Amino acid sequence: MRLNTPHGSNALHIATRGRIRVAIVDDHPAILLGLSSMLSEDEMLEVVGTLRNGLELKRADFRDGADVFLLDLRMPGMSSVECIRLIQERWPSSHILLISSFEVDGEIMQALEAGASGFIGKNADQSEIVAAIRKVHTGAQRLPSVLARRIAEHNQRDALSRRELEVLRGVAKGLTSREIAARMGLSEYTVRNHVNSILSKLQVRDRTEAAVLAIRKGLVPPEE
Structure with a gap:
């Protein structure tokens, strides 16, 4: 069934x-x-x-809402985060799938944190978009693997404190805890505690794995 909704209309039909x-x-x-x-x-x-935009969504008066909202990431009038909050307030059982021609990690992460269930590019083919809608409808999250990996890396970086990142730079350079302590003006005991925290947050077994992971995922610059 195809619905030819006139632009600006707030009427939505109840589905089969x-x-x-x-x-x-x-x-x-x-x-x-x-x-x-x-x-x-x-x-x-x-x-x-x-x-056509968040303002029309705000004026919409349909009773049953939708199971899935396919929401453009960038629109005039209201941001995607504002639209997500509006949908959650008025139709709390709905799921939200972002769609966009742009993959801006920061914007996508803000939308996901606000409550969106996934993201798909507008260049995806029909089967991919349909599969994404079906997936978020089940309550699962749907993200392209590359984007999911970038977000995971970003979250790992954010999980480390500024001091832990500084200690990690020393670890990546191959410095001992004593050498890192001397450079940072800390006790060796404190540095060891930071190293243990880093290993736990990065879910690695030792300093070597931490150094390799830090460089590979860009947690510290490779030239350091």
Whole structure:
């Protein structure tokens, strides 16, 4: 079933029982039309509405919402984070899948922290987008492997304190705890405690693994 929602309309239709109800929020009319047409070809999906931006989403008065909101990462009027919070407040059982032509880690991470369930690029083919919608509908998170890895690395970096990162730089240079302590003006005991904390946070067994991981994942510059 295809829904040709006029631009600016707030009306959304109730889906056929058993189908995944999808609402699309994107400020590009061609994208709205293309996604709506494409998703309507899948018998397990029901496009229940299309909205051009967060302001239209804010004015929407549909009662049942959608199982999955396909939400553009960048739109005028309201940010994706604001849209996510609005959806969570008004339709708390819905899941949110971000879609964008851009992969800006910081923006995606903010949206995920706000409550989005995943991300997919607009250049993905029909089967990938449908599979992503189905996955987030189950409550699972859906992220491209490369993006998931970058976010994991970012989280590891954020998990280390500024002092731990400084100690890690010394470890990556091959310095002993005594040498690191002398450079940082700390006791050797304190440095050892920092090293133990670093090993635990990075989930590695020893200093060598920590050094290799730190350089490979960019936690410290390779030239150091």
